[in-house]
Amino acid sequence: MSETYDLVIIGGGPGGYNCAIRAGQLGLKVACVEMRGTLGGTCLNVGCIPSKALLHASELYEAAGKDFAGLGIKTGGLSLDLDAMLAQKDEAVDGLTKGIEFLFKKNGVDYVRGRGRIAGAGKVEVTSDDGTQTLDARHIVIATGSEVTPLPGVEIDEKRVVSSTGALSLAKVPEHLVLIGAGVIGLELGSVWRRLGAKVTVVEYLDRILPGMDTELAKTAKRIFAKQGMDFHLSTKVTGVDTSSADSLKVTLEPSAGGEATTIEADTVLVCIGRRPYTEGLGLENVGIEADGRGVIANDHGKTSAENVWVLGDCTTGPMLAHKAEDEGVAVAERIAGKAGHVNYDVIPGVVYTAPEIASVGLTEDELKASGRAYKKGKFPFQANSRARTSHTTDGFVKILADAETDEILGAHMIGATVGEMIGEICLAMEFRAASEDVARTCHPHPSLSEAVRQAAMGVEGWTMQA
Ligand code: FAD
Numbered sequence: 001m002s003e004t005y006d007l008v009i010i011g012g013g014p015g016g017y018n019c020a021i022r023a024g025q026l027g028l029k030v031a032c033v034e035m036r037g038t039l040g041g042t043c044l045n046v047g048c049i050p051s052k053a054l055l056h057a058s059e060l061y062e063a064a065g066k067d068f069a070g071l072g073i074k075t076g077g078l079s080l081d082l083d084a085m086l087a088q089k090d091e092a093v094d095g096l097t098k099g100i101e102f103l104f105k106k107n108g109v110d111y112v113r114g115r116g117r118i119a120g121a122g123k124v125e126v127t128s129d130d131g132t133q134t135l136d137a138r139h140i141v142i143a144t145g146s147e148v149t150p151l152p153g154v155e156i157d158e159k160r161v162v163s164s165t166g167a168l169s170l171a172k173v174p175e176h177l178v179l180i181g182a183g184v185i186g187l188e189l190g191s192v193w194r195r196l197g198a199k200v201t202v203v204e205y206l207d208r209i210l211p212g213m214d215t216e217l218a219k220t221a222k223r224i225f226a227k228q229g230m231d232f233h234l235s236t237k238v239t240g241v242d243t244s245s246a247d248s249l250k251v252t253l254e255p256s257a258g259g260e261a262t263t264i265e266a267d268t269v270l271v272c273i274g275r276r277p278y279t280e281g282l283g284l285e286n287v288g289i290e291a292d293g294r295g296v297i298a299n300d301h302g303k304t305s306a307e308n309v310w311v312l313g314d315c316t317t318g319p320m321l322a323h324k325a326e327d328e329g330v331a332v333a334e335r336i337a338g339k340a341g342h343v344n345y346d347v348i349p350g351v352v353y354t355a356p357e358i359a360s361v362g363l364t365e366d367e368l369k370a371s372g373r374a375y376k377k378g379k380f381p382f383q384a385n386s387r388a389r390t391s392h393t394t395d396g397f398v399k400i401l402a403d404a405e406t407d408e409i410l411g412a413h414m415i416g417a418t419v420g421e422m423i424g425e426i427c428l429a430m431e432f433r434a435a436s437e438d439v440a441r442t443c444h445p446h447p448s449l450s451e452a453v454r455q456a457a458m459g460v461e462g463w464t465m466q467a
């Protein structure tokens with residue numbers, strides 16, 4: 001008879017693999033079932049990691065062509081080797097996915113290759129080319145992640161009409177790339193291909209980009225991206241993409257509110273209108289779990305409605321972010337081990353890895369205004385930061401929002417170089433429920449971009465000194 005696992009996790013993405021590692025550390029007998037052929041999920045294989053590898057390389061390519069001369073660096077015959085750029089991205093993915101296999105071995109996690117399905121209480125059936133086996137489990141963790149949301153009438157072939165997955169491996173730089181959706185994926189991958197030479201047109205249904213992020217931040221971001229050359233069509237929807245011609249795609253646009261249609265020609269279209277939970281065919285009915293219309297499985301501190309079945313990451317509620325999935329994975333493993341695992345949903349940062357980067361944590365100014373809560377605001381422009389001046393990264397600002405009475409930091413919103421790193425300081429401050437004054441009175445290194453955070457924190461109480 002096969003041994004019973006303490007937990008079997010279905011899905012080996014950031015949620016699943018971190019849950020597995022933490023469970024292994026805590027001495028639990030754990031298996032992680034993954035059908036992709038490699039561990040790491042969307043994030044490592046076709047998400048965070050490959051996109052950041054291309055963002056890094058394309059940013060340097062653009063800088064070499066546009067900025068180096070101004071720094072006194074002469075380059076001759078600059079050219080793009082796209083195959084090599086894609087290969088270094090694949091190497092990063094390969095190294096990191098294999099790293100998870102190593103971490104599984106180190107922590108005693110069984111990696112089971114195949115498609116998992118809940119066959120009943122405490123039973124996970126795994127199907128692979130080698131056949132079907134059933135794993136017995138005291139607890140089952142659903143960590144099956146998400147997939148691309150399709151746009152009705154627009155068929156993705158991953159060659160000319162692509163999702164983010166195809167956009168990470170285009171065989172050549174598009175002449176004209178049309179993005180459907182001005183969210184995180186569109187702005188990141190649109191930046192990559194624009195820097196490599198594509199004309200980029202962004203079609204967004206709403207009247208703004210980056211919905212959900214602080215409006216002041218999104219407005220500044222749009223202005224900067226437009227200056228970089230992205231062409232924005234806001235309050236506009238794509239109603240169809242005609243693929244009948246081998247030479248070009250005809251993209252039909254209409255005002256979101258309805259009205260006259262126009263057509264633009266492109267050679268590549270990226271559909272990036274969001275992602276949806278991937279929970280189909282999981283056997284949820286065998287344990288009485290019902291996903292909502294979008295496939296989202298509800299949770300209460302990680303628990304589903306079925307006993308000893310847990311859910312985390314992109315397939316449950318909350319932002320679809322790797323670090324949120326990771327935190328939930330750790331919390332679920334700890335709770336199964338009898339500890340007090342917990343996720344602080346008020347402190348989940350979000351970063352857009354464009355240039356400049358955009359980073360947010362906590363409440364936005366829009367949310368504070370809507371709630372009527374009295375708040376104070378400090379804001380500091382990178383234009384006035386000495387390190388930004390020396391590194392020619394003066395676009396953007398840091399904004400810190402604090403409770404008007406207690407001075408507790410409620411949110412921070414930044415746009416500028418490396419703000420994706422600097423937001424971590426505010427996450428830690430918020431986790432300790434720090435006041436803005438705590439940050440303002442903390443010595444920061446000079447010259448550094450992080451001084452802008454300190455100056456913005458000073459601004460909350462009206463004593464910004466350097467602007
Ligand atoms: P996933 O990573 O989707 O992993 C789920 C895994 O489960 C998959 O490997 C899947 O194959 C497997 N699976 C599904 N069903 C089964 C089954 N029945 N049996 C076996 N295995 C199964 N987030 C960030 O925080 N930062 C970023 O910079 C970032 N960049 C991104 C860029 C792109 C282009 C994309 C698409 C996403 C990006 N994200 C980013 C989002 C991030 O990838 C996800 O939030 C994260 O991967 C979610 O983790 P997860 O473990 O919940 O799911």
Ligand code: NAD
Nearest residue numbers: 181182183184185186203204205272273274275320351352
């Ligand atoms: P998103 O939700 O960030 O943006 C989708 C955009 O498409 C929105 O602005 C929305 O208004 C727009 N839209 C929706 N329907 C439309 C239509 N019919 N026509 C035109 N516009 C339309 O989604 P995404 O960019 O696809 O990213 C998916 C997920 O992946 C996000 O949840 C994000 O958190 C995650 N992700 C994160 C990162 C990161 O953290 N750096 C990077 C990439 C992806």
